[in-house]
Amino acid sequence: MNHIHSSTKEYDAIIVGAGFSGLYQLICLRDQLGLKCVVLETGDDVGGTWYWNRYPGARCDTESHAYSYYFSDELLKEWTWSERYPGHEEIREYMNFVASKFDLKKDILFKQKVTSAKFIEDSNNWNVKTDNNNFKCKFLITAVGCLSNTNIPKIKGLENFEGSYYHTGNWPKNGVSFVNKTVGQIGTGSTGIQAVPVIAAEAKHLTVFQRTANYSIPARNKPLTEEFKKQVKENFQNYKDLIKRTPNAHPFEISDRLVSDVNSEEMNQIYEKAWEKGGLQFRAAFNDLVTNFEANKTASDFIKNKINETVLNKKFASILSDIDHPYAGKRPPIDSNYFETYNRDNVNLIDLRRDPIKCINKNGIETEKNNFDLDIIVFATGYDAMTGPLLNMNILGKNNLKLKNDWKEGPKTFLGLQIPGFPNLFTVTGPGSPSVLTNMPMAIEQHVEWIRDCISFMIKKEYTTIEARSNLAKKWGKEVNRVANKTLLPTVKHSWYLGANIPGKPRVFMPYAGGLPRYSKICDDVKKNNFEDFILA
């Protein structure tokens, strides 16, 4: 039962979300600055995006030794990952481990979905409402993730479907059994590509509905050897240095070599080796893969050949390899037996470009040319990325400025950290930050520490408000665009980086593509200049 508490709970800082960002922000503000804090979390446990991401095959595509907090040497020594890439259960175990080590849960309120947040100018406070509580705070920090607002496309007739349907990013806690079920899956992004092999292995039959063909590199996931685990613990300082200096904060160097530096035989050997090694570092095999079309084409062609070699059904091979965007122009998936799964007898593939979905009826999916009777539909259809989770909270700034109206033409932020007109609101990994183009925990640590230092500075100097300047936010928006345009990323017109997957969403390239080290330097300079780039009062 929902009932409004008459009492309003007051805090120095409210943090929204108990994922990687929220947990570390709590440590920084509560334990390091001594502020009275609370974390408001919709779910009933810690995990953030990973609390909801429980679909079959859900696994991070950053290698586990880098998908960790690096702020605590003790934590690095105490925690041991078991596989090359962490699975979703193990990530939740890790986050629970962190929560108990730092005694975080006592300051997290679960099952608290923020329904509105309003800045009160008289008192310079934020009033925050959840379904059943009222809160008040000086600093409001959103730690809501970039890929947490699930998108189920509006397909006519879904409400008539008599089977069950699920979105991968909002998966039932107790799992879904596919045994003896006829399943349809829409979507072949990173998520869909992970789910297909696992669902196919369990279901009676799986039909994959593909709208856009996608590249994928074998992940080569495996249990970690004792030797590897030991050397990670012995060398974490080196890993930390490596992760901090590479643009995407991954634990591997990007080669200096250009494709044009080598002959075609050498090039093929390099790609073969990278294919065998597997993972996101395929992209790092040459320096110009994400900036030069011609160079990129060599990688794209190599992967298309691999798809054609792997998939025995020629029709499927042709649908899967009919890829018309540059490799890594969209988020490049990595997989465990994705293309191999199309060699199973119980898997079918539909090319929606040639046979689009007409509607969903009570029995399943109807395309222009076919009818598919299904027991279960899996939507691996992605997210209203980056802006969605923020706009969902009904945030009102100064002069009753609605964030939703303010961002009609696209997000306006300074450094992805603050929004003009919304004083004392900080957005961890907000639009305009490197976030989704990096290994997230590292980007998060940088943001969270910057926010801590900013708040600490304000307290010392007795400032009550900090607000991004409009002109600098505009300038930052231009900078985000400028650096993106140096890469091939904005050339992929249907990508979620541009908001193109959500009908009506403004087409603005959202993440900062200049790399985490460069971004961190910009943020550090702002800090060194006593935050003068902001309006302090």
Ligand code: NA7
């Ligand atoms: P993505 O990468 O947004 O992929 C969504 C997939 O769903 C993609 O194949 C889409 O095709 C497809 N899609 C979306 N809407 C439809 C409709 N209406 N009809 C058919 N197909 C549709 O989301 P993921 O969850 O895979 O990955 C998100 C991030 O999570 C990933 O980048 C990692 O960072 C982790 P499209 O390509 O738009 O034609």
